[in-house]
Amino acid sequence: MRNKTLVALGIALLSITGNVMAQDVPAEKRGEKFYFGLKAGINRSNVWDEKGQDFKADARTGFAGGAFITIPIIHFIGIQPEVLISQKGYQSSGTFLGNFYSNTRTTTYLDVPILFALKPSTMFTILAGPEYSYLLHQKDVTRFGSASTATEQEFQNENARKNIFGLIGGLDVNIKHVVISARAGWDLSNNNGDGTSTTPRYRNQWLQLTMGFRI
Numbered sequence: 001m002r003n004k005t006l007v008a009l010g011i012a013l014l015s016i017t018g019n020v021m022a023q024d025v026p027a028e029k030r031g032e033k034f035y036f037g038l039k040a041g042i043n044r045s046n047v048w049d050e051k052g053q054d055f056k057a058d059a060r061t062g063f064a065g066g067a068f069i070t071i072p073i074i075h076f077i078g079i080q081p082e083v084l085i086s087q088k089g090y091q092s093s094g095t096f097l098g099n100f101y102s103n104t105r106t107t108t109y110l111d112v113p114i115l116f117a118l119k120p121s122t123m124f125t126i127l128a129g130p131e132y133s134y135l136l137h138q139k140d141v142t143r144f145g146s147a148s149t150a151t152e153q154e155f156q157n158e159n160a161r162k163n164i165f166g167l168i169g170g171l172d173v174n175i176k177h178v179v180i181s182a183r184a185g186w187d188l189s190n191n192n193g194d195g196t197s198t199t200p201r202y203r204n205q206w207l208q209l210t211m212g213f214r215i
Helices: 002-021 149-156
Strands: 035-051 056-058 060-074 077-096 099-118 124-144 163-175 178-187 201-214
Touching: 035 056, 035 178, 060 099, 060 201, 077 124, 077 201, 099 163, 124 178, 163 201
Parallel strands: 035 077
Antiparallel strands: 035 060, 035 201, 056 077, 060 077, 077 099, 099 124, 124 163, 163 178, 178 201
C-alpha cells in the first residue's frame, strides 16, 4: 500500500506541474520555460561506509529511468524534480558467522530527487540537491562455501531500511529537445532498518548516465 501511495504522489506531482508547463512561454532568456521530459539509462552502483565481517564489494550495473520537470525561478536558476525507477546494488564476498560467502544484491528504488538547477548557458545545466529513495524490491543471490542454514536465514531475515535519504548532483547537456544527464549520488543513511541485523551494513553510492527527451 505504501508503494502505491508513493508512486501516486509522484504521478500527481508530474501531472499538476505539467498543466502549467503546457503553456508555451517565450524563452528569450535561458531558464524561462517549463519543460517536461522522459529519460532512461544506467546506474553503475557500489557501496561506501561498509561495515561487516571482511565485507568487500564490487560495482554492479542496473537500469535507471523516469520523468522530470524543469521549473524556472529566475533567468538562470530553477528547480528540477524527478521521479525515477533506479536499480542499485553490489557484488560482494567475505565471511559471515564463520562461513565464507559471495553475494550479488540488486535493489530497486523509487528515487525522488529535488534538484536545484543553475544554468550558465542554454546548453549546460548544473544540478544538485537532496534525494528521497523508497525500496521497492530487493533480490539476493548468495552462495556459501560451507552449508549453513543459520547464515542463509540471517540474510533472508535482514532488516532492510525502506526509506533512505541522500544527496545527488551532476550536469545536463541540452541539445534542443535532447538531454544527456550525468549524475553522482550518495546515501546518507545505511541499509539497516533499526540496527538489529548482523548482516553487513552499507550505504549506496552510484554514477548515473541517461539520455532523455524534453518538451
